[in-house]
Amino acid sequence: MATEVTVPVLGESITEATLGEWLKQPGEAVAVDEPIASLETDKVSVEVPSPVAGVMGQHAVAVGDTVQVGAMLATIDAGDGAAAAPAAAAPAPAPAPAAAPAGGEGGAGYGDQPGTSASDAPAAGDSPAALSPSVRRAVLEHGVDPSTVKGTGRDGRITKEDVTAAASSKPAAAPAAAPAAAAAPAAASGRPEERVRMTRLRQTIAKRLKEAQNTAAMLTTFNDVDMTAVIEARAKYKDLFEKKHGVRLGFMGFFVKAATMALKDIPSVNASIEGDDIVYHNYADISVAVSSPGGLVVPVIRDAQDLTVAGIEKTIGDFGKRAKDGTLKMDEMKGGTFTISNGGVFGSLMSTPIINPPQSAVLGLHRIEERPVVRDGQVVVRPMMYLALSYDHRLIDGREAVTFLVALKNAIEDPTRILIDL
Structure with a gap:
């Protein structure tokens, strides 16, 4: 039977x-x-x-x-x-x-x-x-x-x-x-080519990104951040952190926590447009881009504003593992209010990320590299990172976008602000 x-x-x-x-x-x-x-x-x-x-x-x-x-x-x-x-x-x-x-x-x-x-x-x-x-x-x-x-x-x-x-x-x-x-399918010119059907995930990504370009009035603003303080804090506490929490201390925990604070100060960056209405979200559901065998996916950290850095790192670590195993659930990919994409892990120096509808903004992180900067009138070498915020200009003004990036920059350059919610 x-x-x-x-x-x-x-x-x-x-x-x-x-x-x-x-x-x-x-x-x-x-x-x-x-x-x-x-x-x-x-x-x-x-x-x-x-x-x-x-x-x-x-x-x-x-x-x-x-x-x-x-x-x-x-x-x-x-x-x-x-x-x-x-x-x-x-x-x-x-x-x-x-x-x-x-x-x-x-x-x-x-x-x-x-x-x-x-x-x-x-x-x-x-x-x-x-x-x-x-x-x-x-x-x-x-x-x-x-x-x-x-x-x-x-x-x-x-x-x-x-x-x-x-x-x-x-x-x-x-x-x-x-x-x-030589046995591979060849084009008319005689040179080998391969034709592979787009996966459904890739088709959806293509459609949604093009939809974002066609619908939103997208603009990108940039800033850079000195990573010295975060790198020093990570080097000092990473062993104790991993021993206590069972997960490695990375940079994303700092950025997600700093972003939730900046979103609270600039609520329009965390809002979305629905018809003729603006919906302001009084919570921060942060979508984080992680790699999977089928491409980048964006699971959501729910209520990230209520999580500690340790809680955020645990959630991201779990997402990364299950994305590789292909066991992420459908519900874990829905409902984000703001996205953070870290192209720096692949070596990207600068980019203009595309909004993930119906969200109105996305933060792009990039690689850290030592560059000469001026501090107190002296040229010194610091580990610097470019930040990029792409946003929907229909909802977010340039002043708000810049203010958001400055607030994020201040929190990363002085992590004590994260601790005291400043």
Whole structure:
């Protein structure tokens, strides 16, 4: 008897998703609540658990297909899986000898080479269908055999970083992988190209950012901040902080706390426009941009104005870990009133961040670098960072934007202000 697996309820107002990847292949044993597929929604990836234990049946949809809530994804056949899994794999040894030379060096089954099939893969977890689009792209680019890569992702899955690390550890493999590149799809000019469908998350990001540009009267103002005091405080207390709170003391805790204070002084930066009304939020729900395998996501620190620096760092640390694992929840991505994006971790010197609607402002942080500045008539070297505030000029005046940045700058350059709420 087979049990149908359907698309679960994905969240308020979300009616469809895109099948990102299959985590279980037909014939594999499945435990109760074990993830069998990953769905991409407008905000996050959602794993679909198996409702019963048994053996993975047939897939009803393919990777990249759009599915509606309640639609059937696959079936789970009855059985303990122990006997069924080898049975499903039994035909594999027959074609294996003939398929082995056909695959070539570094990537059997990853091009359009004739003679390759899913049965050529050394393990179901390393088959093309089990790899995310970004990992498949990295495998093609670096000519790495996924069967030789040890996965560090969730449930041992291979990540893009794993592929990159494997490629860098085998410099001699690059020349051998070059012939395989010739099999990649080529443009009319004869030069290789690859066409990859946009993920649903990337499509949503593109649509929302363009919407922000078309709707808001965006302007960016800049300032710079001397990070000396925060760096010294962090160096002095980071060990004690981590020992007491179980999380590292970073810079974001200081900036989020300083931002909540500045937002209280300049409420329009924390407001939003709804029709002909201005909505002033008497709380600070801070969206923080964190990296995930599918791109940047912006989970929300709720009521950040009531949290300590330690509480903020714990929340951000938890977001970062779960973003990497793909376990962030839909509700955690909604309702922010102000966004902080730290491009400095990637080396950005200066940028003009784009507003995240319906918010009216976003703060961009950048890399810290030593620069000559004048202090008390003397030229000295200080660790400086550029700050950028992009804002909707329909709601926020230039004076308010500059005042906000100055208040933030003062709090960071003198962290005691954060302690005494000044």
